[in-house]
Amino acid sequence: MKYVLSFLGMLAVLVPTFGKSYFGDTTLASKKFDQLTILGVANLDGVTATEISITGPMTAATITANAIEVIGPVKLIKSHLKKVLITGPVSLNKVKSDTVTITGYSDFTDVSISKSLTITGMLNASHSRFNTVTLTMSESVLKDSLAKSIVVKCPDSDESHQKLMFYGNTRVDMVEFESGHGEVHVYGKNVKVGKVKGAEVIQH
Numbered sequence: 001m002k003y004v005l006s007f008l009g010m011l012a013v014l015v016p017t018f019g020k021s022y023f024g025d026t027t028l029a030s031k032k033f034d035q036l037t038i039l040g041v042a043n044l045d046g047v048t049a050t051e052i053s054i055t056g057p058m059t060a061a062t063i064t065a066n067a068i069e070v071i072g073p074v075k076l077i078k079s080h081l082k083k084v085l086i087t088g089p090v091s092l093n094k095v096k097s098d099t100v101t102i103t104g105y106s107d108f109t110d111v112s113i114s115k116s117l118t119i120t121g122m123l124n125a126s127h128s129r130f131n132t133v134t135l136t137m138s139e140s141v142l143k144d145s146l147a148k149s150i151v152v153k154c155p156d157s158d159e160s161h162q163k164l165m166f167y168g169n170t171r172v173d174m175v176e177f178e179s180g181h182g183e184v185h186v187y188g189k190n191v192k193v194g195k196v197k198g199a200e201v202i203q204h
Contacts, residue, residue: 002106005193009194010040010095010166015139015159018099018159019020019033019034019035019036019134019153020033020035020036020037021037021038021039022036022038022039022042023038023039023040024038024041025043025167026040026041026042026043027042027043027044027045028036028042028043028044028045028047028107028150029044029045029047030045030046030047030157031046031048031151032047032048032049033045033049034046034049034050034051035051035053036049036051036052036053036170037050037051037054038053038054038055038056038058039054039055039056040055040056041057041058042054042056042057042059042060042093043057043058043059043060044058044059044060044061044063044064045060045061045062045063045162046058046061046126047063047064047065048060048063048064048065049064049065049066049070050058050065050066050067050109051065051066051068051186052067052068052069052070052074053068053069053070053183054068054069054070054071054101055070055071055177056071056072057072057073057074057131058072058074058075059074059075059076059078060074060076060077061076061077061078061079061082061135062077062078062079063076063079063080064080065079065081065082065083065153065204066080066081066082066083066086066144067081067082067083067085067087068083069084069085069086070083070085070086070088071086071087071088072087072088072199073088073089074086074088074089074090074091074092074131075090075091075123075174076091076092076095076105076139077092077093077094077095078092078093078094078095079094079095079096080095080096080097080107081095081096081097081098082097082098082099082201083097083098083099084099084100084101084102084196085096085101086100086101086102086103086104087102087103087104088104089102089105089106089107090094090102090105090106090107090164091107091147092106092108092109092111093108093109093110093111094109094110094111095108095110095111095112095114096111096112096173097111097112097113097114098114098115099113099115099116099117100113100116100117100118102119102120102121103118103119103120103121104120104121104179105121105122105124106119106121106122106123106124106147107124107125108123108124108127108128109125109126109127109128109174110126110128111125111128111129111156112128112129113120113128113129113130113131114131115130115131115132116131116133116134116181116195117130117132117133117134118133118135119133119134119136119137119140120135120136120137121133121136121137122137122138122140122145123135123137123140123142124140124141125140125143125167126142126143126144126145127140127143127144127145127146127194128145128146129146129147130145130146130147131147131148131149132147132148132149132151132167132196133147133149133151134151134153135150135151135152135153136153136154136155136159137152137155137162138155138161138162138163138166139162139163139164139167140164140165141166141167142164142165142166142167142170143166143167143168143170144167144168144170144171145165145170145190146170146171146172147171147172147173148172148173148174149172149175149176150174150175150176151176151177151178151181152164152175152177152198153178154179154181154197155179156195161183162177162179162181162182162183162184163182163183163184164182164183164184164185164187164199165175165185165187165195166184166191167187167188167189167191168188168190168191169190169191169193170190170191170192171192171193172193172194173194173195174194174196175195175196175197175199176192176196176197176198176199176200177195177197177198179198179199180198181198181199182198182199183199183200183202184199184200184201184202185194185202185204186201186202186203186204188204
């Protein structure tokens with residue numbers, strides 16, 4: 001019987017927790033979940049989950065998840081994700097993901113998104129790598145970053161003045177402004193911009 005209890009104790013340590021919900025300020029470290037839901041302030045470190053859903057401010061480091069959805073401000077570093085959906089201001093540092101969708105101001109440093117990035121709000125990115133980018137914004141900045149394509153959607157408001165600003169060793173293969181009245185501001189000789197549609201290119 002003692003051996004059975006010992007074995008069950010080992011299983012409790014090794015087997016992830018399925019479907020867990022927390023309410024209020026929550027701090028979790030080095031935990032595994034199938035589905036993790038938090039309503040309140042979330043502080044996560046070393047958490048692995050299939051799905052994470054948070055309503056409230058989130059600060060996290062070294063997390064791994066297939067899908068994460070947050071309503072609230074997010075600060076995330078050194079994490080590997082597959083699908084990200086955030087409503088609120090976002091700060092990502094050393095984060096890798098397949099797809100990211102954000103409604104809110106986005107500040108990226110050393111971020112890699114292999115498939116698609118969609119942002120409604122300003123993007124400020126440095127030392128980052130993107131495949132396809134779709135932006136709905138008045139202006140955004142890329143510094144020392146790469147993107148295969150950037151499509152700027154028409155804003156919901158009457159404001160038609162939209163601009164992208166590229167600095168440092170930035171390379172973008174294709175840029176399109178759907179409004180037809182965009183501006184691409186190029187700062188420095190190391191910026192490489194390929195095909196541009198619907199925008200004036202302004203060299204600084």
